[in-house]
Amino acid sequence: MPSFIEVLLYLGEWIRNSPVPELSLWIGDQPLSLWMGANFLAIPILQSLHILAIAAAFVSALMINLRILGIGGEGQSLGRTVTRYLPWTWAALGMLTITGLGLVIAEPVREMMNPMFWIKLALVVGLIVLGIVFQIAARRNEGSWATADGGALPMRAGAAAIIVLWCGIIFAGRWIAYAPV
Numbered sequence: 001m002p003s004f005i006e007v008l009l010y011l012g013e014w015i016r017n018s019p020v021p022e023l024s025l026w027i028g029d030q031p032l033s034l035w036m037g038a039n040f041l042a043i044p045i046l047q048s049l050h051i052l053a054i055a056a057a058f059v060s061a062l063m064i065n066l067r068i069l070g071i072g073g074e075g076q077s078l079g080r081t082v083t084r085y086l087p088w089t090w091a092a093l094g095m096l097t098i099t100g101l102g103l104v105i106a107e108p109v110r111e112m113m114n115p116m117f118w119i120k121l122a123l124v125v126g127l128i129v130l131g132i133v134f135q136i137a138a139r140r141n142e143g144s145w146a147t148a149d150g151g152a153l154p155m156r157a158g159a160a161a162i163i164v165l166w167c168g169i170i171f172a173g174r175w176i177a178y179a180p181v
């Protein structure tokens with residue numbers, strides 16, 4: 001069984017032999033990337049906005065999923081909790097995508113040659129797919145959720161999986177700076 005570091009090194013090798021190096025160098029030659037590289041405030045401002053959006057997205061997602069798990073928020077029905085917090089989650093995810101893309105354009109080689117960056121993006125795609133499935137379920141079960149005191153077992157499993165996925169993305173985001181490239 002390969003270790004996590006061995007998996008990262010293997011992915012790094014795979015990235016080096018893919019069209020990604022060329023694409024990242026091309027992005028780095030574009031006027032916007034050159035401008036952000038020349039203005040030292042651009043990256044710290046984007047990273048700070050990225051961290052603020054992480055806080056808004058993760059906390060609003062936690063409020064919903066802990067309510068499904070029956071841990072906190074009992075004063076409000078499940079339906080009411082979803083209506084109140086889900087728009088925040090989607091808006092903050094939008095902000096994460098915009099600031100995240102900005103960080104990629106600012107430092108394309110640092111990000112795109114990093115296996116941890118791609119692992120994180122795969123987890124983000126998984127989270128968005130799970131989020132859409134959840135939203136469809138919320139619409140379909142609006143009536144029963146209006147009075148529900150928490151989710152049925154499959155929903156609780158889904159809620160726990162979403163919380164773990166969020167934590168995984170946050171770890172992966174921070175480890176981009178430390179992963180072997």
Ligand code: HEM
Pocket residue numbers: 047050051054057093096097099100101103104110111124127166169170171172173174175176177
């Ligand atoms: C669920 C959504 C996301 C979460 C929870 C998340 C979380 C994080 C975290 C915790 C960091 C480290 C921040 C720091 O220590 O300064 C980070 C950095 C970063 N994120 Fe995200 N992120 C998300 C979405 C995205 C998306 C969609 C992109 C790209 C399109 C992206 C691109 C980046 C980049 C490029 C960095 C900087 C890494 C570095 O150079 O050290 N993120 N993110």
